[in-house]
Structures are given as C-alpha cells and as structure tokens.
Amino acid sequence: MQKKSWRINEKEYEYLSAVLESGFPGSASVSFTAKLEKMFAEKFNSKYAISFANGTATLHAALVAAGVGPGAEVIVPPLTMTATTMAVLFTGATPVYADIDPDTFLISPTSIRKCVTSRTKAIMPVALYGLSPDYDEINKIANQYKLTVIEDDAQCFGGKYKGKMVGTLGDIASFSFQNSKHMTCGEGGMVITSNPEHAVSIRRFSSLGYGNVSAEPGKSRINKNELVKPDFARHVSLGYNYRLSELCSAVAYAQLEKLETFIACRKKCAAAYSEVIGNTSWLKAQKNPDNCENSYWAYTVKLVNPEVGWTDFYDKFKEFGGDGFYGAWRLSYNEPFLQNVIPEYQRQCPVAESTQPLLMQFKTNYGSEPEIAEQAEALRKTLDFFGR
Numbered sequence: 344m345q346k347k348s349w350r351i352n353e354k355e356y357e358y359l360s361a362v363l364e365s366g367f368p369g370s371a372s373v374s375f376t377a378k379l380e381k382m383f384a385e386k387f388n389s390k391y392a393i394s395f396a397n398g399t400a401t402l403h404a405a406l407v408a409a410g411v412g413p414g415a416e417v418i419v420p421p422l423t424m425t426a427t428t429m430a431v432l433f434t435g436a437t438p439v440y441a442d443i444d445p446d447t448f449l450i451s452p453t454s455i456r457k458c459v460t461s462r463t464k465a466i467m468p469v470a471l472y473g474l475s476p477d478y479d480e481i482n483k484i485a486n487q488y489k490l491t492v493i494e495d496d497a498q499c500f501g502g503k504y505k506g507k508m509v510g511t512l513g514d515i516a517s518f519s520f521q522n523s524k525h526m527t528c529g530e531g532g533m534v535i536t537s538n539p540e541h542a543v544s545i546r547r548f549s550s551l552g553y554g555n556v557s558a559e560p561g562k563s564r565i566n567k568n569e570l571v572k573p574d575f576a577r578h579v580s581l582g583y584n585y586r587l588s589e590l591c592s593a594v595a596y597a598q599l600e601k602l603e604t605f606i607a608c609r610k611k612c613a614a615a616y617s618e619v620i621g622n623t624s625w626l627k628a629q630k631n632p633d634n635c636e637n638s639y640w641a642y643t644v645k646l647v648n649p650e651v652g653w654t655d656f657y658d659k660f661k662e663f664g665g666d667g668f669y670g671a672w673r674l675s676y677n678e679p680f681l682q683n684v685i686p687e688y689q690r691q692c693p694v695a696e697s698t699q700p701l702l703m704q705f706k707t708n709y710g711s712e713p714e715i716a717e718q719a720e721a722l723r724k725t726l727d728f729f730g731r
C-alpha cells in the first residue's frame with residue numbers, strides 16, 4: 344500500500360521499485376545515479392555533477408580538490424550550520440571566520456578581505472536561507488589572492504545572483520539533499536563544477552581513490568574485465584566511500600523532476616509571511632538585494648523589540664496555531680567542541696554575535712495554500728498580540 348505526501352508520490356515509489364527489482368547485481372547496473380547527475384548538471388548549467396552521501400561529504404571533497412590541507416586557512420561565515428566548519432577541520436585546515444552583513448545575514452566581502460593571510464587557500468561562502476552572497480565582490484578577492492571559491496549552497500536550490508544560477512558563481516558548488524532541503528532523498532548531496540581537474544579529484548575522493556573512475560556520470564564504474572585480474576591496481580589516491588546509493592539516487596531523481604514546484608511553494612510561503620509582516624518596525628526580514636532571487640529554504644527575520652523576547656514570540660506563535668520556527672544555529676565557533684580550539688583572535692565577529700540570538704527561521708516547506716494560510720494567520724495574530 345503506497346502512502347503519499349505532497350513531497351513524495353508515485354514517481355519516488357516507481358523509481359525505488361525499479362532499483363529494488365534490479366536486485367543490486369553490481370555497480371555496473373547503476374542508472375539512477377547517472378541519470379540524476381546528468382539532469383542536475385544540465386539544470387544547474389554545469390559541466391559536471393557528482394553525487395554524494397550527504398552535503399558535508401561534498402564540502403570535504405571540494406576542499407580537498409582545491410588543495411586545502413594541514414596548514415591552510417579557509418574563510419567561512421560563523422553563522423551557518425556547523426557542517427561548513429567541520430568540513431574544513433576534516434582536511435586538517437583552519438577555519439577563519441569572516442563577519443556577516445547585519446541585514447542580509449550573509450558573509451561580508453569587506454570582512455573576508457580582512458581575513459586573508461598568506462595561508463588562505465579558499466573561501467567558502469554560504470547561500471544562507473536561500474540567498475546568494477555577493478559573488479562579484481567575493482570573486483574579486485579570490486582572483487586577487489588566487490583563492491578557490493567553494494559555494495556552500497546546501498540551502499539554496501534555484502536562487503539567482505544578477506540573473507545567474509547560484510551554483511555557477513564560484514569554482515565548485517555543494518548542495519545537500521537532507522530532509523529539510525528543497526529536494527530530498529533523506530540524506531544526500533551533489534557537487535557541481537565546470538573544472539575537469541576538480542571534477543576528477545572530487546569523484547575519486549568520493550570513491551575510495553579508484554583510478555579508473557571518471558567525472559562523467561555513468562562512466563565512473565570499475566571495468567570488470569580489468570577488476571578481476573589479480574594484479575589490478577585499483578587505488579591511486581586516498582579517498583572515502585562517500586557515494587550516493589542507487590536507492591537514494593532514485594528518490595533524488597524523482598525529486599529533481601519536481602524541483603521547480605518545490606521552489607515555487609517555498610517562495611509562495613515566504614511571500615505570505617512577508618505580506619503579514621509588512622512594515623512592522625521591530626521585525627526585520629532577511630534583506631533581499633534587488634539583484635538576487637531568494638529561494639527561501641527558510642524565511643528568516645530578526646526580532647528587534649526589547650520588550651518581546653524570542654521565547655515569548657515563539658510560544659505565542661505556537662499558541663495561535665503556528666508550526667514553530669527555529670532559532671539560528673549557535674555561531675560555529677561557539678559550539679562546545681570548538682570553543683577551546685579556535686583562538687580568540689579568530690572569534691571576533693561582532694555583527695554575527697549580536698544578530699544570531701535574534702533570528703527566527705520560519706519554515707517554508709508547505710505544499711498547499713491552506714497550510715501556508717494557516718502559518719501566515721498564526722503570524723498575523725502573534726504580531727497583533729504584541730502590537731505592531
């Protein structure tokens with residue numbers, strides 16, 4: 344008996360069944376992974392798309408492809424899900440924190456410039472909540488100092504910057520298919536790049552360093568005639584097994600076919616929240632620069648009313664039928680595991696410090712007009728309660 348939801352329906356079941364019916368005869372039979380990668384590359388205007396088990400492994404592989412390792416520094420924002428920082432640490436490099444813009448909540452190019460040292464190897468901006476950082480300015484810095492730019496676009500599918508797709512603005516871009524994201528297969532991820540050397544390195548890293556993998560979809564399998572021989576040398580470099588399973592690829596492929604619908608739902612929901620907030624002076628929504636299209640993984644607002652506490656607002660919103668919302672993650676360098684590791688001088692992001700506690704991340708993944716209306720109405724009642 345198939346149980347369906349607005350995000351998961353016939354196609355996911357159909358493609359999953361096809362994989363199960365294949366009986367996993369061997370890696371040569373893989374097809375959804377190849378189809379997914381091909382379609383993803385086309386949709387995101389990229390030469391290569393390489394699938395991964397999650398959107399942290401993607402960042403790890405991208406950093407290694409950029410030559411990041413022990414002794415190097417990578418500039419990252421402190422306000423993001425901490426996987427951005429963890430991926431840098433996996434390589435043995437040091438994350439260096441650039442402060443954020445108080446209105447867009449995104450990494451600030453002015454602050455990035457101040458963080459560059461002779462050890463900086465890469466910049467890893469995050470398209471936070473679905474909004475693109477200022478890539479013209481970031482790329483200027485990267486070109487000047489010969490740094491690789493890795494986009495962490497886990498939260499941004501279908502965002503645009505000056506008319507260009509988010510994902511095509513740096514050297515390498517990373518996406519996540521974790522369950523809260525625009526498209527999902529439970530856990531998964533994708534790296535895109537148009538640089539063939541980066542692409543081969545990333546594929547190899549995801550695939551235990553097998554020498555005969557290719558960046559091209561579907562050609563990344565071991566040739567059986569070679570493989571059976573006892574003197575076959577398989578591994579030319581150190582790698583992880585970070586591959587996306589065929590089952591997850593089947594679901595992700597069905598999701599990718601519907602991606603535009605998912606993005607449209609999120610935007611519709613954001614528009615409904617925005618209409619309710621209107622000119623309320625003490626709620627500042629994430630500022631959307633005119634040249635950017637936000638894809639609204641979340642609709643995020645800053646609560647700037649000294650008389651209304653974050654928890655008071657949360658409780659009232661729930662009381663009025665709201666689904667709840669999330670506070671922003673602690674700044675990465677303030678997470679317990681890092682507090683004593685990152686030196687004090689690298690923990691000076693005053694704008695992020697003052698902004699993070701005030702943020703409210705409203706969910707946008709609702710699939711129907713009534714659900715969106717219900718959340719918007721709860722927000723309206725909450726604002727009326729506290730007085731606009």
Ligand SMILES: Cc1ncc(COP(=O)(O)O)c(C=O)c1O
Pocket residue numbers: 397398399400423424426427469495497498519520521530531532
């Ligand atoms: C900005 C950002 N980067 C990286 C990740 C990590 O992705 P995953 O959970 O797929 O490993 C996430 C996911 O939640 C994220 O939001």
